[in-house]
Amino acid sequence: MIYAQVLVDGLIVGLMFALVAMGLSLIYGVMNIVxxxxxxxxxxxxxLCYFLWVGLGLDPIASAPIAAAxxxxxxxxxxxxxxxxxxxxxxxAQMFAxxxxxxxxxxxxxxxxxxxxxxxxxxxxxxxLNLGGLYFNGPEMVAAAGALVTALALFWFLNRTETGLCxxxxxxxxxxASLMGINTDxxxxxxxxxxxxxxxxxxxxxxxxxxxxxxxxANWALPAFVAVAIGGFGSITGxxxxxxxxxxxxxxGGFFTSPSYKLLFVYLLFxxxxxxxxxxxxxxx
Amino acid sequence: xxxxxxxxxxxxRFGGVFANHDVSFDVAEGSIVGLIGPNGAGKxxxxxxxTGFLAPDLGEVRFEGRDITGKRPDVLSRRxxxxxxxxxxxxxxxxxxxxxxxxxxxxxxxxxxxxxxxxRCLELVGIAHKAGDLARGLSTxxxxxxxxxxxxxxxxxxLLLDEITGGVDQPSIPALIALVGKLRDEGATLLVxxxxxxxxxxxxxxxxxxxxGKKVAExxxxxxxxxxxxxxLYLGSQHA
Amino acid sequence: MKWLPVAFLVALAVxxxxxxxxxxxxxxxxxxxxxxxxxAWNILGGLAGQVSFGHALYFGVGAYTTAWFYKAFxxxxxxxxxxxxxxxxxxxxxxxxxxxxxxxxxxxxxxxxIMQAVYIVVSNWGALGAAIGLELPVHRPTGALDALWHLxxxxxxxxxxxxxxxxxxxxxxxxxxxxRSRLGLLFVALxxxxxxxxxLGVDTMRHKLLALIVSAAFTTLCGMFYAQYVLYVEPVSTxxxxxxxxxxxxxxxxxVGLLWGPTLGAFVIIPLxxxxxxxxxxxxxxxxSGTRGSGIMATLNYLAAGGGGQVDILLYGLLIVLIxxxxxxxxxxxxxxxx
Numbered sequence: 001m002i003y004a005q006v007l008v009d010g011l012i013v014g015l016m017f018a019l020v021a022m023g024l025s026l027i028y029g030v031m032n033i034v035x036x037x038x039x040x041x042x043x044x045x046x047x048l049c050y051f052l053w054v055g056l057g058l059d060p061i062a063s064a065p066i067a068a069a070x071x072x073x074x075x076x077x078x079x080x081x082x083x084x085x086x087x088x089x090x091x092x093a094q095m096f097a098x099x100x101x102x103x104x105x106x107x108x109x110x111x112x113x114x115x116x117x118x119x120x121x122x123x124x125x126x127x128x129l130n131l132g133g134l135y136f137n138g139p140e141m142v143a144a145a146g147a148l149v150t151a152l153a154l155f156w157f158l159n160r161t162e163t164g165l166c167x168x169x170x171x172x173x174x175x176x177a178s179l180m181g182i183n184t185d186x187x188x189x190x191x192x193x194x195x196x197x198x199x200x201x202x203x204x205x206x207x208x209x210x211x212x213x214x215x216x217x218a219n220w221a222l223p224a225f226v227a228v229a230i231g232g233f234g235s236i237t238g239x240x241x242x243x244x245x246x247x248x249x250x251x252x253g254g255f256f257t258s259p260s261y262k263l264l265f266v267y268l269l270f271x272x273x274x275x276x277x278x279x280x281x282x283x284x285x
Numbered sequence: 286x287x288x289x290x291x292x293x294x295x296x297x298r299f300g301g302v303f304a305n306h307d308v309s310f311d312v313a314e315g316s317i318v319g320l321i322g323p324n325g326a327g328k329x330x331x332x333x334x335x336t337g338f339l340a341p342d343l344g345e346v347r348f349e350g351r352d353i354t355g356k357r358p359d360v361l362s363r364r365x366x367x368x369x370x371x372x373x374x375x376x377x378x379x380x381x382x383x384x385x386x387x388x389x390x391x392x393x394x395x396x397x398x399x400x401x402x403x404x405r406c407l408e409l410v411g412i413a414h415k416a417g418d419l420a421r422g423l424s425t426x427x428x429x430x431x432x433x434x435x436x437x438x439x440x441x442x443x444l445l446l447d448e449i450t451g452g453v454d455q456p457s458i459p460a461l462i463a464l465v466g467k468l469r470d471e472g473a474t475l476l477v478x479x480x481x482x483x484x485x486x487x488x489x490x491x492x493x494x495x496x497x498g499k500k501v502a503e504x505x506x507x508x509x510x511x512x513x514x515x516x517x518l519y520l521g522s523q524h525a
Numbered sequence: 526m527k528w529l530p531v532a533f534l535v536a537l538a539v540x541x542x543x544x545x546x547x548x549x550x551x552x553x554x555x556x557x558x559x560x561x562x563x564x565a566w567n568i569l570g571g572l573a574g575q576v577s578f579g580h581a582l583y584f585g586v587g588a589y590t591t592a593w594f595y596k597a598f599x600x601x602x603x604x605x606x607x608x609x610x611x612x613x614x615x616x617x618x619x620x621x622x623x624x625x626x627x628x629x630x631x632x633x634x635x636x637x638x639i640m641q642a643v644y645i646v647v648s649n650w651g652a653l654g655a656a657i658g659l660e661l662p663v664h665r666p667t668g669a670l671d672a673l674w675h676l677x678x679x680x681x682x683x684x685x686x687x688x689x690x691x692x693x694x695x696x697x698x699x700x701x702x703x704x705r706s707r708l709g710l711l712f713v714a715l716x717x718x719x720x721x722x723x724x725l726g727v728d729t730m731r732h733k734l735l736a737l738i739v740s741a742a743f744t745t746l747c748g749m750f751y752a753q754y755v756l757y758v759e760p761v762s763t764x765x766x767x768x769x770x771x772x773x774x775x776x777x778x779x780x781v782g783l784l785w786g787p788t789l790g791a792f793v794i795i796p797l798x799x800x801x802x803x804x805x806x807x808x809x810x811x812x813x814s815g816t817r818g819s820g821i822m823a824t825l826n827y828l829a830a831g832g833g834g835q836v837d838i839l840l841y842g843l844l845i846v847l848i849x850x851x852x853x854x855x856x857x858x859x860x861x862x863x864x
Binding site: 028034086092093102103106107108111275 | 578624629633635637638645773774842843844845847848850
């Protein structure tokens with residue numbers, strides 16, 4: 001019974017990781033850039049939801065679409081101001097640029113809002129559900145469900161809409177895509193917008209149960225990098241399953257040893273996967 | 286006496302596609318063998334399989350009578366197999382001279398010994414005057430010569446040349462042909478991937494024709510040029 | 526221009542005799558330390574082209590080995606350096622073997638993940654002081670020789686200063702010697718075109734490991750110095766991602782692959798951060814202990830405790846972004862057409 005609980009908890013946190021990882025993989029797939037500042041979008045979204053809750057009494061679940069829209073715009077702006085210039089740059093330059101962004105946003109949040117943790121109190125998802133002996137924490141369950149819905153929406157967008165297919169074409173081969181008439185610049189901006197929006201939704205959902213600090217995004221994003229690496233860079237599906245796997249491994253590892261070691265298992269998993277399959281489980285490069 | 290290079294049943298798949306399927310041929314010592322075929326025929330894959338950059342799914346490669354299947358490229362280089370790359374890869378921020386010195390130094394030669402060997406090879410290919418320049422400043426034709434010099438500096442017994450005339454203008458080709466002949470005179474056995482049939486006709490004693498990963502024909506160049514399949518698939522609108 | 530490095534070294538040698546206050550000496554000690562760290566990183570990252578964001582691991586090895594042995598047995602780095610270097614080499618091989626088969630982003634991230642894994646272990650390991658870390662007992666020397674044996678000098682910073690200078694010069698010398706040697710040529714070849722190098726007979730795995738082992742060794746020496754100087758090691762200031770990135774950034778800021786690049790980076794960034802921190806904290810003068818960490822890490826710690834509002838991290842982040850955006854080849858790239 002206890003194992004079923006671990007499984008459930010692992011899946012719930014795994015779905016959140018999956019959503020975060022997919023956004024990361026999207027940018028990499030399209031632009032070949034690892035965005036170290038990915039977690040900061042989540043952090044900013046969480047603060048946004050917090051202030052909406054404090055100021056307007058908006059439930060974070062209801063704020064999720066707002067967060068998505070705001071972060072989408074933010075992602076696009078970041079692309080126009082910085083990311084588009086990183087396209088031809090060396091890998092080192094790209095990594096530093098996004099790492100610099102990470103430092104910048106963390107420091108900005110600390111400067112504006114200090115380091116004290118803030119939490120959003122009770123909202124409509126609060127509560128504990130008991131289904132046949134398995135405990136489901138309300139906010140986390142709703143968050144996981146929301147993550148799943150958003151992930152499916154992203155899949156649907158990428159595979160069933162014309163714009164989504166154009167995005168995939170750009171990821172496949174930007175030169176051919178532009179010869180086919182696709183505006184690759186717009187696709188890159190779209191990728192950044194979508195990436196920020198999806199992790200923004202994750203942030204909104206997570207704000208119902210996570211403490212909000214300037215460092216919260218970075219803590220969440222690092223396992224997502226492992227998820228993307230395991231799933232194979234450039235594969236959205238891989239990122240999704242990578243996230244699930246990471247969630248399960250993290251929860252199980254933390255359960256059987258101690259919570260402070262849970263990330264250790266995630267990193268060890270990475271080493272194992274990469275030793276066996278250097279390009280990840282479903283990677284294309 | 287076994288041939289210098291024996292390729293037996295080489296097979297390699299990528300996903301669902303057979304890049305090479307049951308490819309077998311010999312390369313006799315001191316000869317020049319041409320490897321031809323349309324784009325995507327699997328010629329470079331054969332090179333990669335021979336030189337250890339890829340491992341075959343099936344089949345084996347024997348060099349000097351010994352099995353070398355799947356051995357590492359650097360090990361094979363020290364055994365005497367050298368190759369050039371179709372997409373030229375000079376070391377851009379090393380000088381031309383340093384580029385050629387890498388091979389000898391990897392084999393344990395001192396800086397000065399490597400330098401003199403490098404100069405000999407650069408003179409052989411005709412770009413000794415560029416020795417002190419950075420490799421990235423070279424023209425395409427000069428880069429091709431650099432590739433050859435680099436490979437020659439490792440004192441190979443077997444040299445694999447990949448599309449040495451690719452991207453080179455017509456007037457420069459005879460000089461390249463002469464150079465390849467010189468390499469053979471220096472003692473190398475050559476396996477040459479070529480699109481230019483004129484080069485093949487002038488140099489090769491034997492030609493292996495690949496199509497869609499399979500060996501379709503093998504024989505002297507004149508014979509291959511008349512082979513119906515070859516004419517149909519490859520020569521088509523080209524002038525020989 | 527050839528005389529510039531010589532003049533610089535002479536200036537460094539004379540500096541503490543002119544500026545005799547502890548704080549100015551401390552700033553340059555830290556700059557020398559990070560210049561050495563950056564140069565050591567450069568052996569792997571600049572010459573061999575393998576970008577590691579996990580070098581704090583080796584720094585931590587040096588720091589923790591020194592701290593643990595001193596606390597347990599009273600033996601300073603003077604005695605325990607072989608142990609630290611042995612562990613460092615083992616760690617380098619353990620990290621390199623699985624990760625050097627990876628290319629591009631996978632390799633860099635692998636270096637991050639491995640280091641993070643070590644960070645978790647270190648910050649939970651009781652024997653190493655877990656999150657709080659280890660404090661090296663302060664020893665009041667009974668004389669010059671005793672001070673040397675314990676590597677604790679309380680009357681003056683000069684011994685530490687010249688120790689740092691020696692470490693700095695040694696690392697520079699190692700870098701330059703390698704660069705001009707046959708080994709250096711092979712490193713650059715495998716950096717420029719790994720497959721071509723392999724096809725010419727270069728055993729790239731072996732050479733990458735060699736570069737890492739040498740780079741790690743000098744990084745570990747720096748870690749040992751750090752422990753003896755600050756007398757306090759803990760995970761965040763020694764074995765964290767931020768330290769790793771700071772080292773890499775300092776190396777690249779000045780110009781990766783160039784001998785003086787990391788030095789330029791260190792002598793710009795470290796004084797900047799130390800001065801900023803001093804200004805924000807309102808007082809100048811840092812004792813031997815009580816300084817949690819150095820450079821960015823110390824500033825982070827200080828500011829995490831609520832001071833200054835993290836404005837300098839803000840600026841640091843902005844600086845990194847701007848450099849990466851406008852001059853990815855580093856500041857020295859401005860002065861050289863060809864690197």
